[in-house]
């Protein structure tokens with residue numbers, strides 16, 4: 443039996459924004475359903491967000507075998523489940539700290555892409571050990587947007603990314619429209635698409651079309667995928683650190699010599715409230 447009202451918060455990491463749903467033992471939302479996620483993320487009829495972060499205590503989680511102190515149950519705006527969210531996990535830990543649920547020690551957050559350790563830095567940023575990238579291929583992936591085509595590199599950060607280097611960030615046009623890729627079989631479960639301009643040896647800017655959310659103002663796993671693609675393209679030795687600019691700000695990504703990626707960036711909480719499920723039921727006929 444799920445509760446009639448439930449608390450929510452809003453937060454963002456470089457303007458990749460999320461509805462946070464505290465649900466320590468899973469009793470508030472039960473099996474979080476896609477329709478509720480879609481409603482909460484709706485920018486006109488709901489609260490508006492790129493995704494939902496449900497906060498579960500590690501002990502109650504059932505999704506990852508190797509544990510974690512907390513579990514981040516991440517959903518895209520369309521209600522689909524994704525393995526990992528690099529901006530979301532920083533916002534998740536910001537919430538835990540703000541709620542007094544953790545101290546200032548590193549926290550281990552379970553995700554569907556394994557456990558991620560997050561450190562709160564003295565300057566207010568958070569650093570996430572994002573783990574190792576893989577480059578599953580195949581070679582010859584092509585991404586098409588706005589009548590342009592680019593070769594792209596498949597980088598897996600627990601979730602799938604295709605990274606294309608372009609000349610100008612306006613070339614992909616209106617990324618509200620879904621870009622396409624070939625071969626289709628390269629990404630049977632969909633893909634996050636990054637469009638990148640190199641500004642310097644360790645400096646890039648990007649836009650992203652996220653699987654399940656459309657164009658967003660930032661994507662943390664995407665900034666890691668882009669760092670991998672950029673460092674590989676330039677044949678740079680590890681460790682290497684990049685500044686990655688996104689429409690909503692910038693982050694720093696280090697590809698360490700142990701092959702792990704480390705993502706550092708801000709996380710902000712900016713609103714909270716209580717939601718009455720009756721409103722959802724009452725409004726469902728008018729959508």
Ligand SMILES: N[C@@H](CCC[C@H](N)C(=O)O)C(=O)O
Nearest residue numbers: 524527528529601661662663
């Ligand atoms: N915005 C996130 C990524 C969220 C998941 C992605 N849309 C997917 O479906 O894989 C990030 O900051 O990493």
